[in-house]
Amino acid sequence: MNNIVAIEAERMIDARGGPPVEPAVVVVEGERVTAAGSPAQIKVPEGAKRIALGARTLLPGLIDAHVHLKGWRSSNPNDILITPHPLAALRAAADCRKLLHAGFTTVRDCGGCLGPNLRDAIAAREIPGPRILTAYRGLSQTGRVEKGTWAADITPLRQEVDGVDECRRVVREHIGLGADLIKVSITGRVYAPQSDPGQTAYTLDEIRAVVDEAHRMGRLVAAHAQATQGIKNGVLAGVDSIEHGIYLDEEACELMRERNTALVPTLAYFYRIATLGEGLGSPAYAVRKAKEVVEAHMKSFALAMRMGLRIGMGTDFEGSPLFPHGENGMELELMVQGGMPAGDVIVAATATNAAILGIEKKLGTIATGKIADLIAVPGNPLKEISLLRRVEFVMQGGRVASSRIPGVGEIS
Numbered sequence: 001m002n003n004i005v006a007i008e009a010e011r012m013i014d015a016r017g018g019p020p021v022e023p024a025v026v027v028v029e030g031e032r033v034t035a036a037g038s039p040a041q042i043k044v045p046e047g048a049k050r051i052a053l054g055a056r057t058l059l060p061g062l063i064d065a066h067v068h069l070k071g072w073r074s075s076n077p078n079d080i081l082i083t084p085h086p087l088a089a090l091r092a093a094a095d096c097r098k099l100l101h102a103g104f105t106t107v108r109d110c111g112g113c114l115g116p117n118l119r120d121a122i123a124a125r126e127i128p129g130p131r132i133l134t135a136y137r138g139l140s141q142t143g144r145v146e147k148g149t150w151a152a153d154i155t156p157l158r159q160e161v162d163g164v165d166e167c168r169r170v171v172r173e174h175i176g177l178g179a180d181l182i183k184v185s186i187t188g189r190v191y192a193p194q195s196d197p198g199q200t201a202y203t204l205d206e207i208r209a210v211v212d213e214a215h216r217m218g219r220l221v222a223a224h225a226q227a228t229q230g231i232k233n234g235v236l237a238g239v240d241s242i243e244h245g246i247y248l249d250e251e252a253c254e255l256m257r258e259r260n261t262a263l264v265p266t267l268a269y270f271y272r273i274a275t276l277g278e279g280l281g282s283p284a285y286a287v288r289k290a291k292e293v294v295e296a297h298m299k300s301f302a303l304a305m306r307m308g309l310r311i312g313m314g315t316d317f318e319g320s321p322l323f324p325h326g327e328n329g330m331e332l333e334l335m336v337q338g339g340m341p342a343g344d345v346i347v348a349a350t351a352t353n354a355a356i357l358g359i360e361k362k363l364g365t366i367a368t369g370k371i372a373d374l375i376a377v378p379g380n381p382l383k384e385i386s387l388l389r390r391v392e393f394v395m396q397g398g399r400v401a402s403s404r405i406p407g408v409g410e411i412s
Contacts, residue, residue, distance in 0.1 A: 004029045004048040005398070009058040009376060012036065013343070014366035015350040020382065024058060028372040031398035036366050051400075051408055053376045053393060059346065060366050061105025061373030061396065062388070063353035064328050065264045066222075066243055066314025069095060069132070070112040075281040075322045077191065089114055095319045096122060096129025098326035101402045103391035105373040106131040108181070108314070108357055110222055110243065111138035111158060116178030128401060131373075133357055135183035135222065136174045139167065139210060141201045143194075158185065164209040171213040181357075182214040182221045184239070187230030190270060190289040191282075197226040197246055197293055200233060207237035220358055222264075226293075228252060235261050241356055243314070246270070246293050248300035253307035262310045262356045265301050267334040269316035270294050272323065280322045301338045311340070312356045313349040329389035342385045349388075372398040376405075 005028045012024030014036060025042050027035040035042045044050075071091030072080055080088070092114050099107060107130045109115040115134025122129040140158040161170045171182055186207055188199035207223075214221045215238070223239040225231045226246040234242060235255045241262040245252075248263075256263065273282055273290035282290075304311055315331045317323035335345045354364025362371050376393035394402040403409060 004045050005051060006044040006048045007051045007053060007058065007374065007395075008039070009053040010055045011057040011380060012366060013057060013059045013346055013382070015060050015347050016365050016367065017347065020057070026058060026366060026372075026374065028395070028398050031371055033366060033368055033370050033372050035368060053405065053408075056376040056378055056392065057380055057387075058366070058374055058376050059381070060350040060364060061375055061394070062103045062329075062349050063106045063108075063313070063357065063364065064099070064104050064315055064317075065108045065241070065312045065353045065356050066110050066266055066316050067099075067107045067325070067328070068112050068316070068318035069107075069109045069114055069118055070318055071095065071114065072318045072320045075277065075320050076283065089117070091319060092118060093121075093127050093129070095325035096127065099130045099328065100128055100394060100396065101391070102326045102328060103375040103377075103388065103394055104130050104328060105375070105394065105396045106133075106354075106357070106359070106363060108222070109134040110183045110316075111135055113137055119178075119180075131396070133180040133359075134178070135181050136177055136179040138183035138185055138224070139170060140185045141206075162206075164205055167206050167209040168213045171210055172217070175217050175219060179219065181219050182210060183224065184210050184221060185224040186234050187225050187227040189224065189226065190273065190293060191286045193283065193285045197289060200227050200230040202233070204233050204237055207233055207239070211238040235259055241312070244297075244316075245300055245304065246297045248303055250303070250307065253303060253309055256309050257307055260310060262312055262352075263304050264312045264314040264356065265297070265304070265335075266314050266316040266331070267297065267301060267338065268331040269323065270297055271334060276322060280320075282322060298338055301335075305340060310352060310356075311348055312353045313345070327389070329386075332385050332388050336385045342382045345385060346381065346388075
C-alpha cells in the first residue's frame, strides 16, 4: 500500500465542466488517479498515505501551450546571438524548475533548439521541470528571420525555409531531430524590426505542404499567425492551432469554428511589451508595435469567445525579465479581465490545452485513469483567479514535486 496516496482538500476543481467538489479526496496509485470525488463516495484503501491540504483547492496541473525554453535573460534579441550555448541551456533548466514550482506540470515549447534535450532530461528525472512537448526550431520564410538580429543560420528559435518541397523536407528533418509538433510562422510579428504583424507569410501551398507532411507523420501544427489573411490561410491549410490571433474577424472565426481550429491568444506577451517593455530593455520598434496591437488583440479575444472558438492558454514567455517563467499565471488573470469566466479560464489552462496538445487521454482533468498531475492553491480561484499564482503544492506523475505546506514533502 506504500504507493497509494489519498489527497484531501476543502475543494476540488476537476476541469471536467461540473461544479467544484466540496470537500474532496483524490486517490493516487503510482502515477495514476484511481478515484476522485466526495469523501462520502470514495473509499480510501487501508494503509494509504494521507496528504491533508486543508483549506485549499485541488486542481489539475496547469499547462502552458506556448512557451520558449531558450534561457534568455535579455529583452534584446541580439543578445541571444552572443550567449554561450551551455549557459543558455543551464538557464533554461532553471526556468523549467520555476515553471514546475509555479504549477505548470506540462508545457508546449513552440520554438527553440534546447527543447528536445530538456524534454528528455526531465523525462529521465535528471532535472526537475514540466513535461515538454517541443517544436524544436520553428519554420519561417526567407525575409522573416531578420539578418543581423534573428540570423537564419545561428538563431536557436527559427529556421528559414522556402518552397513546397523544402517545407516538406524540413518538417521531416525536424521530426528526425526530436520535434513533437511543428511550428510555422505564417505572418509577420511584433518582435522583429523589419516585420509587420499585419503581413502574411508563406503561400497557401507551402503551408499545406507543412501541414500535410506533419500530419502524415503524426504531428500537430501550431501556426504563429497575427494578420487576418494569414490566420485564414493557416486555417484553410489545416493547421491545428492559431497562436496569437491578433487580427481576427468574423470570417476567420467562422472558419476556425467549422474546422475546430484552436486559438492560443498569448495576451500577456503583448501586454507586457506595451506596458513594461521600455523599462526592461525592449527595442523601441517592439514597444511601438505592441502598443498598436494590444487593443485589437483584446477585441479579437472577445470575438473568439462570442463565436464559440476553442480557446487555450499560452504565454509566449521565454525567461527574460520581461517574460519571466514562473509568472506565467498572469495570462489567466488577463483572460478573466478580457471577459472569460474564471472557471472557463481554468478549463482552458488544463482540459482544453491537453486537447490542443493531443494528450487529453492522459492529462488535463482529475479523473480515474488520468496521470496524477495535481496542484493546490489557497482559497477559491473561481472567486480570485490570481490565487493560481500562489501554488503551494505540486504533484507530477504521482510524485510530490513541490510543497510549501508544512509537513507535506516529497513522496519517494
